[in-house]
Amino acid sequence: MDVPTYSATNAPVPEGTIVIERASTAQDLGPKLARTTADVVRFLLTNGEMVTATQSLSDEMIKLFAAEIGAEIRLVDPGEEQEVELRKVLEFDDEDDDDIVATWPIRPPVITVMGHVDHGKTLLLDRIRSANVIEGEAGGITQHIGAYQVEKNGASLTFIDTPGHAAFTAMRARGADATDIVVLVVAADDGVMPQTLEALDHARAAEVPIIVAINKMDREGADPDKVMSQLAERGLIPEQWGGETMYVPLSAMTGDGIEDLLENLALIAEVEDLRATPEGRAAGSVLEAHLDIGRGPVATVLVERGTLRVGDPLVSGAAWGRVRALINDKGENVPEAGPSAPVQVLGLSEVAESGDGFIIAPSEKIASKVAETREHWHRLASLGRDASAAGGGAKLEDIFRQIQSGETATLNLIVKADVNGSLEAVIDSLKKLERDDVKLSFVLRGVGGISENDVQLAATSNATILGFNVRPDRKARELAEREKVEIRNYEIIYKLLEDIENAMLGLLSPDIEEVVTGDAEVREVFRVPRVGSIAGCMVLNGTVSRNSKVRFLREGTIIWKGELQSLRRFKDDVAEVASGFECGIGLSDFQDLKPGDIIETYEEREIPVT
Numbered sequence: 221m222d223v224p225t226y227s228a229t230n231a232p233v234p235e236g237t238i239v240i241e242r243a244s245t246a247q248d249l250g251p252k253l254a255r256t257t258a259d260v261v262r263f264l265l266t267n268g269e270m271v272t273a274t275q276s277l278s279d280e281m282i283k284l285f286a287a288e289i290g291a292e293i294r295l296v297d298p299g300e301e302q303e304v305e306l307r308k309v310l311e312f313d314d315e316d317d318d319d320i321v322a323t324w325p326i327r328p329p330v331i332t333v334m335g336h337v338d339h340g341k342t343l344l345l346d347r348i349r350s351a352n353v354i355e356g357e358a359g360g361i362t363q364h365i366g367a368y369q370v371e372k373n374g375a376s377l378t379f380i381d382t383p384g385h386a387a388f389t390a391m392r393a394r395g396a397d398a399t400d401i402v403v404l405v406v407a408a409d410d411g412v413m414p415q416t417l418e419a420l421d422h423a424r425a426a427e428v429p430i431i432v433a434i435n436k437m438d439r440e441g442a443d444p445d446k447v448m449s450q451l452a453e454r455g456l457i458p459e460q461w462g463g464e465t466m467y468v469p470l471s472a473m474t475g476d477g478i479e480d481l482l483e484n485l486a487l488i489a490e491v492e493d494l495r496a497t498p499e500g501r502a503a504g505s506v507l508e509a510h511l512d513i514g515r516g517p518v519a520t521v522l523v524e525r526g527t528l529r530v531g532d533p534l535v536s537g538a539a540w541g542r543v544r545a546l547i548n549d550k551g552e553n554v555p556e557a558g559p560s561a562p563v564q565v566l567g568l569s570e571v572a573e574s575g576d577g578f579i580i581a582p583s584e585k586i587a588s589k590v591a592e593t594r595e596h597w598h599r600l601a602s603l604g605r606d607a608s609a610a611g612g613g614a615k616l617e618d619i620f621r622q623i624q625s626g627e628t629a630t631l632n633l634i635v636k637a638d639v640n641g642s643l644e645a646v647i648d649s650l651k652k653l654e655r656d657d658v659k660l661s662f663v664l665r666g667v668g669g670i671s672e673n674d675v676q677l678a679a680t681s682n683a684t685i686l687g688f689n690v691r692p693d694r695k696a697r698e699l700a701e702r703e704k705v706e707i708r709n710y711e712i713i714y715k716l717l718e719d720i721e722n723a724m725l726g727l728l729s730p731d732i733e734e735v736v737t738g739d740a741e742v743r744e745v746f747r748v749p750r751v752g753s754i755a756g757c758m759v760l761n762g763t764v765s766r767n768s769k770v771r772f773l774r775e776g777t778i779i780w781k782g783e784l785q786s787l788r789r790f791k792d793d794v795a796e797v798a799s800g801f802e803c804g805i806g807l808s809d810f811q812d813l814k815p816g817d818i819i820e821t822y823e824e825r826e827i828p829v830t
């Protein structure tokens with residue numbers, strides 16, 4: 221008869237289902253099940269498994285031990301537990317309770333300006349911003365961070381500052397979700413246009429009040445009545461006609477009517493009675509995110525509730541970090557930001573996704589774990605897509621043949637771009653090109669330079685790589701050549717769309733191939749009086765010649781394009797410098813080079829369509 225050797229083994233196990241992470245160690249597992257690390261190690265040893273206290277255990281070992289002591293467990297993937305915990309934090313029950321909400325302070329409304337291209341959104345936003353600078357304190361607003369706040373009659377108004385471009389519809393639509401009021405801009409001399417209606421649909425979907433700004437009233441041919449009747453047909457009946465929609469005639473050019481608009485916005489906000497608690501952990505959404513040279517990933521967020529503070533552990537999608545600094549729309553460092561305040565957040569691990577929510581986690585550990593898990597799932601999901609894409613799908617050059625054969629063709633694409641905003645714009649615009657007989661499959665989409673991994677993935681999934689404002693590094697380029705992966709680089713979105721559309725029509729234009737002739741790494745930057753900056757470089761590949769075109773790359777992203785000003789070896793001007801040699805490269809108007817940057821020279825050659 222066995223005598224129990226360890227008294228702990230008989231201790232009652234915790235009640236209910238205990239969540240255990242896969243790959244836990246004996247050290248993690250023991251305490252969760254009211255056992256010591258030694259209990260776990262010894263038990264496994266008696267079952268023929270030799271493990272140390274800090275070694276990851278297999279699912280089988282964990283289940284075996286749990287069964288032995290009669291504990292009920294649920295195995296989860298690492299981070300899943302934290303995700304559950306975080307989700308609990310995310311559920312703000314108080315928001316459903318009107319009595320509680322009524323005790324909260326009033327918060328500024330979040331306003332999005334929408335409308336047809338060229339109807340004056342940008343100018344209107346600029347005008348409102350600068351009108352406020354004159355009215356407001358000294359210092360003025362200097363930063364474009366994607367949103368800004370202005371004061372009107374003692375109340376604050378928050379404006380989302382999204383660009384008015386057709387390709388950015390998707391982001392705008394997302395902006396409307398964080399939005400309380402939509403300003404629909406219609407040019408008085410142009411009337412309702414397709415994007416006016418598109419914007420109207422977005423605003424309706426978000427179920428927010430709409431106020432119409434009839435812009436360009438200074439123009440001859442301005443016809444506000446026509447705008448009102450066009451929109452009344454679509455349900456926006458003007459107040460003066462017995463309806464509920466406010467119409468404000470104005471001119472973003474002269475500034476007339478802007479004050480009216482602001483006053484009416486303040487009025488709508490008052491009626492809406494928007495409230496939020498500044499207490500507790502902050503939550504909100506990401507308006508814009510990009511990789512800033514020098515500052516790392518930067519995200520502009522809009523706080524929806526709570527107060528965001530420097531030092532808080534923030535998580536948004538797969539990005540996380542302890543907030544290193546908060547910068548407001550005036551470019552000032554601020555210690556905290558409350559409801560409806562837009563701020564730039566520094567200190568995140570990677571570029572967040574615009575439109576994603578963010579939350580302050582209970583601890584840094586939970587924040588990182590959650591982000592890590594999401595990243596993991598994200599990757600799994602994209603691998604899954606990859607596998608399915610590899611089965612069918614075609615490259616750009618084959619797509620027309622596939623269409624002609626009568627079957628539904630799928631074009632496999634990997635899209636890399638410099639910032640999230642442009643990535644989304646590219647993806648969304650591409651999606652619009654889909655036809656019944658041609659589908660697009662995005663094997664991978666991401667921010668940053670084109671890497672060897674991207675090329676590898678393209679090779680295995682039969683995809684074409686589209687780069688928008690990014691470049692492949694040398695290794696990626698070499699691999700692409702070996703694997704016959706096509707990389708197409710663009711800097712203009714319409715050019716990209718045109719090419720893809722033409723490919724679908726079998727009209728793929730000859731690509732202007734940029735043949736890289738050489739690259740050099742910047743080792744040190746010298747400032748020479750009256751001459752400017754000289755970069756001390758080492759040529760790494762090929763030859764760098766004086767008359768070729770160049771671009772400067774930092775981590776695969778193009779930071780500048782132009783021509784070389786001068787090329788020197790020691791004190792002599794030279795025509796070219798070969799790989800393995802040092803040289804001095806004169807930079808004309810571009811001054812912001814740093815050690816580690818790559819200067820790439822290239823020639824343009826036309827490659828005929830095969």
Ligand code: GDP
Nearest residue numbers: 337338339340341342343384435436471472473
């Ligand atoms: P967006 O595409 O909607 O952002 O339009 P912009 O703000 O870029 O304006 C398009 C053009 O219309 C620009 O040339 C502006 O200067 C002009 N514009 C905008 N508002 C007015 C206005 O109230 N009056 C006049 N005359 N021109 C305007």
